[in-house]
Amino acid sequence: MGRLDYENRAIDFDYTGTTIADTAGNFLFATNGVTILNNANDTMQNGTGLSPSTYSSPQWFGDGLRIPQATLILPLPGSANLYYLFHMTVDTINIPIYSYYFYYSLIDMSLDGGNGAVVAKNQLLYTGLFSPGGIAACKHANGRDWWITIHDELGSDFHFFLLTPVGVIFMHSQTIGIRDGLGTYCFSPDGTKFGGYNTVDDFEIFDFDRCSGMLSNFRQVVINDSTSWFGSAFSPNSQYLYGSSLRYLYQVDVTSNQPDTTFKIVGIWDGTYYNTHPATFGLLGLAPDGKIYITTPGTTPLMHYIEYPDSNGIACNVIQHSVTLPVYNSATVPNHPNYFLGALVGSLCDSLVGSNELSINPIKIQPNPTQGIFQIVYPPQSQNGSMELIDLFGKIIVVEQIPPWSQLKNVDISELSSGIYILKILWGNNVVYGKVMKE
Missing domain, CATH: 2.60.40.3080 (Immunoglobulin-like)
Structure with missing residues (x-):
């Protein structure tokens, strides 16, 4: 493990948290789903009141939304200063909970002396009965544009949007798979797979076409447990999908057409508590060092990590409560796509091939x-x-x-x-x- 850097910020995070940096790694802004914080550690101009609803009000969650993957930030293709923030909240108070509205807000980092300002806020992009959170994104096969997806709370509909240099547009909806619970979803780093883990259907796995934005080859892995948590993350090599179920960590091989035959328990909670809070398994996030980090559902400063997520079974090496943060973390991991995925060379829509190719620079x-x-x-x-x-x-x-x-x-x-x-x-x-x- 390396050094942990910590800087106190003026807003709190509670499940919902997304950040963005420039290409040099300099912090630009962050959001907890309610407020946007700029790089001067202050509220961004026009950066309050995101996703208006009773649930988003200070009386309910002044520390930020408690919805995993309720926000996502993407740079506008071709722009050095404009960023799209996609966001949603809970628009019902009673069970079952729904999101009625899918929003975007536009941030211009050239304003306020480089601290940025929100130039368009709470722009309604789509309406429906959505599952709160679960926003995911993947580079289009042209290596420039972005696919963004959300899904319905009940039923099997996914909704796809495309972010291009001229803005964001709705593209299509697709009915595929089964969906009855809350969960987290993500694209594999290589963009060929989409999947997640939820409280009812357990693992859901799809193939993804980066040209058309269509899902296919739905596979489900049913697990006989009482799931109360639903973290998910792909391995760096895109072969394995991990899921958390409070006391257990699971692994499946998404390259198999029968992933249920590859299902493995790779971690069992060792019973550790921090004060009175159990340090069990919460949300998952693939980090730049190639490891998968895991929050605890309760408010603790502890995190777990998977050391070798590209390895099969217990060889992935789950190391529990081995990261101690300088502050308490309430099950928050940032929602990041693979910003570095390039064009799909040889595909029917790689017309921009070469514009996003990765190069080997000095280390x-x-x-x-x-x-x-x-x-x-x-x-x-x-x-x-x-x-x-x-x-x-x-x-x-x-x-x-x-x-x-x-x-x-x-x-x-x-x-x-x-x-x-x-x-x-x-x-x-x-x-x-x-x-x-x-x-």
Whole structure:
């Protein structure tokens, strides 16, 4: 595990939380579903009163919405300053709960001295009886535009929208699968699969066509348990889908046409409490270091993580309550798509191929010199890579894998002797070298 950076912010988060940074990694703004916070740690101009409803009022949830995946931020293709915030809330107070409205708001980061301002707020995009939350996005096969999807609360309808340089439009609805409960949904990092885990239907898995925005090949994995939580995340290599069910963590292989035969329990809650709160399994999120981090449903500072999510079964190595945050976390993970997915080369709609291709840039090693632990920062790649640490005699000292789409890796050489080591990173036929000095 690497260093945890913490900065106090002026708004709180409670299940709902989304952030966005620029291409250099500089924080731009964040939202808890009710308020938008700018990069000056202040409320963004015109940044209050999102998704108006009784549920969104300060009397109910002044700390932010309690709806996983109720917000999502995407850059407007081709623009350096404009960002679309997609959002929804609960529009009914009684059970069953529904979202009647799917909104977007437009943020211009060139305003207010670079702190940004909301130039269009609560713009109604679509109406229906939606499941609150569950907003997900994936790059179009042209490598530029974005598919955005939400789904109905009851029934089997998904609704797809397309964000292009001229704005966002509704594209189509599709009836497929079965859906009767609350859940979280996401696209695989390579964009070929869509899936999730919910409180009634358990695992739902689909193939996804990035050209047409259509789902196909529905598969369900039914689990005999009393699901009360519903986190989900794909592995970096897009082969495995993980789900959380409070006391258990599950894994299925989405590349199989019979994923129920691949179902495995990879984690069982070890009974740990923080004060009076059980540190069980909550929401899941795939992080830039290639690991999957897991919140606790109760308010604790503890998180779990899956160390090797590309590995089958218990080899994925679930490490419980091993991350202690400097503050309490109320089951909040940011809702991020794969921003780095490029065009689908060879497809019928890769007309923009080349505009979003990933390149191998020089890596960054920090701190360097190091007393033992350092971090490698590199551009995300669509394939597995490997890292080798070599001494000056040419002997390979350390070999580790680099997951696809990851952006950073923490390395511990505390046990090695002081001196200079050569760092070698391979992605297919591409090789990048660096130099590390151990003090």
